Structures are given as C-alpha cells and as structure tokens.
Amino acid sequence: MAKRALDVYTEWRGGTCRVKWWTGAYHPNGRKRFESKGGFEDEEVAYQHGLDQMHDIRHGVQVSNRDGATLMDDWLDEWLASMDHGHLTERAYQSRVKAHIRPYFGRRTVGEIDVLACRAFHKDLKSKLAPKSAQNVMTLLGMIMDDAVPTLIKTSPVERKRSRGRFTRKPRERKKDMLPEAVEQLARNAKLLFGLPGYAFIWTMAMTGMRPGELYGLTREYCYPNWPASDPKGDRAELERYEEDAERYGREADGQLPAIRVERQVQYADGKVQFFPPKYGSTRTLVIPPFLADLLERVLESHDSKWVFPSMTGVCLIATGFDTNYWRVIANGAEERTGYRMHHPRPAIPAVPAYAGRRLYLLRHGAKTWLDEDGHSRYAVETRMGHDVPGVEGVYSSVTVAMEQMIAKKLQERWETLQDRMGQSGTASVSHSFPMED
Template structure:
C-alpha cells in the first residue's frame, strides 16, 4: 500500500515500484525499491492527502498489471533515446544512413532536450503542423515530411511497446478527419522510346558506349537504378552468365534454362551503396536476388560493351573506374537537363548536350517505372511482372504461382518487338560500336 508523508506545506506519496534493490554483485536483495511524487504533474502539488494516496494506489495498480513505467525511464532524454534506438536497428546501410540523417536534421534538434515520457499529443500535433507549413512554403518536400512523421511514429511505438519508456504513444491516428488535403503525387507520363533514346544519346556524349548501354539496360530490365546497375559485375551479365556464376549449384541450375542456345539473362546478385562513406557491395533491396531475361538486342549490346573494356563492373565510370559518388550531379543532371559545350584537352572536349524536356526535374528511377508500364501494357501475368521487378506476390496467389520459361519467353518477345517497332518508325541515331563484335554476335 502507498503511504503519504507531509513535510511542511508539501505532500509526498511513496509506492513500491515492483523492483528490488541490487547488491554490489548485481543480485536482487529483499529491499524493495520505492518511487515517490509530490504532485500528479511536474510543478503541480497534491491538493490533500486523499489525492496523494489515490495517486499512489493508481501507480501500484499499474505495477500489479505490468503497466508501470519507471520514472527514471520516462525521463530519458530524446537525444539519448534516439541514438540508442538507432544503434539497436538492424537494417540495410542505406536505410541506416537515411534514419541517421533525419534524426540529425529534424528530430533531435527539435525534441532532443525533451524527456521521452513527457512528450504530449499537443506537442506532436504542433510539430506536425510546423512540418507541413514548411512543406507548403517549399522548404522541404511533402515526401520528406511523411518520412519524418513515419520515423517519429516508430520511435514512439518502440518507446511504448519495446522499451517501456512511456505508457502510450502521443500519436493518435484517426480515420479521415478535418479538412481534406489531397496527397501530392509525382507527376508521371508514359515512358516513350523517343525520350529514352534522347537520354541514351546524351549518356553516350557523357561517358560513351557505356552510357548508351546503361540507359537501355535500365529501361529493358527494370533494375533498380543506380545501385543495382552499378553492382552488376561482369560474371553476372548475359554474355557470360550463367557459365561464369561463382556458385556451382546456382550455375548448374541456371544452365538448364538460360545461356547459349537458350534465353539470354543477367543476374541481379548485388547492389552498390555507400556505407560510412565507403563504396560497398551489398545484397539487393528486400534480398530480391533474381534472374532477368533480356531481349536479343540488349544481349548483343552488352556483349559489345564487355568486349570494349576489362573492368570487373559492367558499367564503369568515365575514366574506367567505379562510378563516382556524385553521379547524380556529374552524370544524371547533364543527361536530363543538358549541358553547354565543354572545351579543354582533346580527350576532354564534349559537345553541347540538349535537355530532355519530358524528364525535367525527374529521377532516373522513373525509367524503372516505365519498364513496369510496358509489362502491364503487354498483358503479362502478375506473377511474371512482380518477380521481374523484385517484388513478392503476397498471400495464396504468391504461394501457388511460379515464373515459368513460357512467361519469360513472352517477356523477351514483347520487349524485342518494342525495340524493333521503334527503330522501324524512321531513321534514328545510333552510336558506332566501340570495338569489333565477338564471333557469333550481330549488329542489332
């Protein structure tokens, strides 16, 4: 039972916290640990002994029913909790980096000095409103706001359920309520071959036949750019795979279905990410290792590309090494937005690059979206589409469905037909081949 102490004009109540004190060896003794309070809220004293006693009864009720939050836990500062929470996560390097960036940029500067257990729904609503105002003013994107709110929700949920730092979350979700605000979506348009040809031609101007092939590979495989493209090693490209696969079991199984005389295919085995500033090869997103059949024209294009360099990567950088960390600025933006003529040494002269207006302000990732559109237009089975995109089909459909050789053959045919239909429309520019074709290869 709680007991009340009166000291001068103040009233304090003590109750058992449900824990026992520890001795020097860390073992629990028979001495109980007590908590106390001088009021129901910080700075608010109890009005009388009855109020204090009832408050103590409520706390002991929480202890008996496992809902007690030790006051020391609730007083953990957000700046400490955020980093302890981050260290406890086991996510992919890119996700860890994004969480760290959001904690540093917005969450800790705002909430850092607040105890985890003291954050109220009022305070959360005010912070959320401020973020939306910043988004409306163009200071941050609405997508970034959603990411911040989602991360804060994870922090508060784990503080309640996992770490017992507070009794309930300050985030209360309702159904649709208040003024309706339509969510902004990225404006997309159908991915047209002429637009991709423009991008590929610009890419050739920037970094040669590698750039030309890279754009068409992204468009006709749906690989996640840029990580899966940069992580494509020579031994997993269609001219060499599956015979060059280092895993003997996977090599033998794949050889029954892919390779010379069968369907050409490449293997998405890795992606590249920066981990603590170091370029690192990691598993693809969602562990979506997969085999992608490629149309004949792309197989020939990759064959020519691999014959033109000796890099371990299918798509090396301009100087033949790894792709630079500032790829977005030095490669994608000139490809998309154009660039003036550049002088200098003979080997550095670059002609003017014309902008691609249809892609203004857009991400390279939308090329992957366009590949999904093509598969939908061609009417391929959902199983074939989702497997190719690196997704899992949920539920019973995913359990019973399977990607068959016939499905893959239809994908190859529809993609090759799209390519041939485009080139049959008129005279389109194509780059010269960087080297003589290997035996058995033909010009697409």
C-alpha cells in the same frame, strides 16, 4: 506515516501529502524499492494514486519515475543502435535524428515530451522543410516514441494523421508514355557522354527495370554472357537455385535464355562504395532480348573494368554524382565542350523533351508499363520488378520458362519496331549496328 494498504503508504510533509508504493523490484540488499509522489492536498487522492500505480505494475503498464526520467539523448542512442533495416533506410533515420529530433528534444526526458511538445516540433519542421520531408521526420519520431511504450512512457505523444471531412486525392506525378524513340535518344546522348557503356546503360534500364543502384553495381560475373557460368558458388545455401539457373539461362545458340542476375546493389557507406543486397532483398534473374544480349557482350569486350557500366574515368557510376553530372546532361542536353583544357571534350548533346528536368527512375517506371502493355501475367511483371506479390497469388504463382520467353520476345519486337520506324522516317537505322566508341 500511515499504512493504508499493503505496500502503499501515505504521509503528510510540510502541509502536503506524499504517497509511496512498492515498484515490485528489490534493492541489492534485498529491501523493497519504493517510488513516491508528493504535492497532494487530499490524502485520499494521494492514496488512490498509489493504488493506481500498483494496478499498473500488476498489469505491466507502469512507468517508473526512474525510467520516465530517461534523457531523450540516451533513448535515441539506444533506439538507433537497435535498428535492423536496409543501409539506405538506416542512413536516412540517422540523418533525421541528427538534423532535427536530437537538437530539439535531446536534453528533455522522454516523459516530458507530450502532445503539445510534438505539435510545436511539427510546426517548427514545417517552417523549415518541404511538407513531405517534415512528415517523414514526424513519422520517424512516432516510431521512436512508440518503441518507448510501455517501458519509458505509457502512450506515444505523437498524433497519428486522421482523415476528417471530404476525401482528397493525393497528387501524383503525371507520367508520359515511354517511347522507344526517346529512349534511343537518351542512349545516344549517354554514348556521347561516356561511350558504349552509356548507350547500353540506358537500354538496359529501359528493358529490365533495374534500379539505379543495381545498375551501378552490376559487375561482369553477373552479366550476360558470363552469368550463370561465372556465378560465385562457394558454400552456397542456394545450390538448387544455381543448378536450375545453369540449365535455364545462357547463350541463345545453346537453347538457353540470355539473362542478367541482380544479386546486389552499391551504396555509399563509411565514405566508400560498398555492396549491399538489393532493395527488399529482391535478388532476381532478368531475361533480356537478343539485341540487348549482343550489346552487353560488345560492351564487356570494349573495356576491362569490373563494372559493366564504368564511368568515363573507369570508376563506379555511383561515385560520379550520376544524377547531377551524367543524367542531367543526358536528359537536359548540353553545349559543345572543346579546348585543350578539357579532359573529356564532347559535341553538343540535344535535350530529350520527355525527360528534361525529370528523374532517371522514370525509365524503371516505363519498363513496367511496357510489360503491362504487352499483357504479361501480374506475377511475372512484379517479380521482374523486384516486388513481392501478396496473398494466395504470390504463394501459388511462379515464373515459367514460357513466361520469360514471351517477355524477351515482346521486348525484342519493340526494338525491331523502333528500327523500322526510324528507317522509314529517314533516320539512320539503329538495328544491330550499335554506336561504337569514337
């Protein structure tokens, strides 16, 4: 064995040259731990390789043979265990790893996965999945391989999408104006399906822009007229916030603003419905117009469920497969259902053309559009939608009582204008005579 430099050695074995270098670590017995690479035909090339490894070790970018040989299966387990994301995000990542990444790469070492392997994987995904779904999996793989740098690999083999040539605008969903008449028809369809809570559910989403999971999980203590008097206090870190809410929100007759508190959402976890913080931790207070305050009060009087909007069987709406079993019927319409075998007979439900075949989430989009049309401040609008406003605007701005009063006033005017239009067209007025249970 020839010693060419401190801690770098070369030797010829079987007609080829091998180089050994010190990893900077020690064995339990105190001896230096070396790694090696063979197969060189030129001793100078082998020696230079050893020096390169020592350089990388000194600069903290060297990947040991042992680390590079880590199985992707083991690295995926370690990566998933280190996640700290929202419940839905973690569930999506786990699903993509289980369905696509682990079956394809699991038995390979992390060091074996190169650019060509990732391209082949992407091609395989595109043959099985929609383009957006395939890209979501590749984005996740990129995150996983990025986190393997520099411990297990020097650079990530996942290629980043780069724009080349002429700019192409991404296709966007074309949205129609959210007309109050269409919302009213959706609400009446929902009332035919699951009673007064259904009617209130639609109007609450249109007037507040709450996310579906937040509406499904809205419980009595966070709904008008109970909140904020019923706010669970306990050992509160937000005592100052609570005291301000108790002064600012409540019954209109007491000079306060009727409001709903978005404190949580519901999602499935471990096979059961559980509470989680709202998306992006966007807890917030939503003032509501007088007509909606009256409607919600009557809804709570009409049932004894803990859910403000219980299903027709009294359970949380998320447990019903809402999109399939409720929303599609509400938006697309359905034939009359009768007969003694039917647990829940109902009359025919008319389709609402503006929403037939479209997403429930568009009601949230429409709620923001109404706020924009009414000219409210950007900060007040984004805060109401549960978004953070970046930059100096987000630091210096706040939502004042006057802003909230104006939001409630404008939303009430939309409702009253709808009454006038429906009355003039010969349609039964929807004033404060809300549809009651049959």
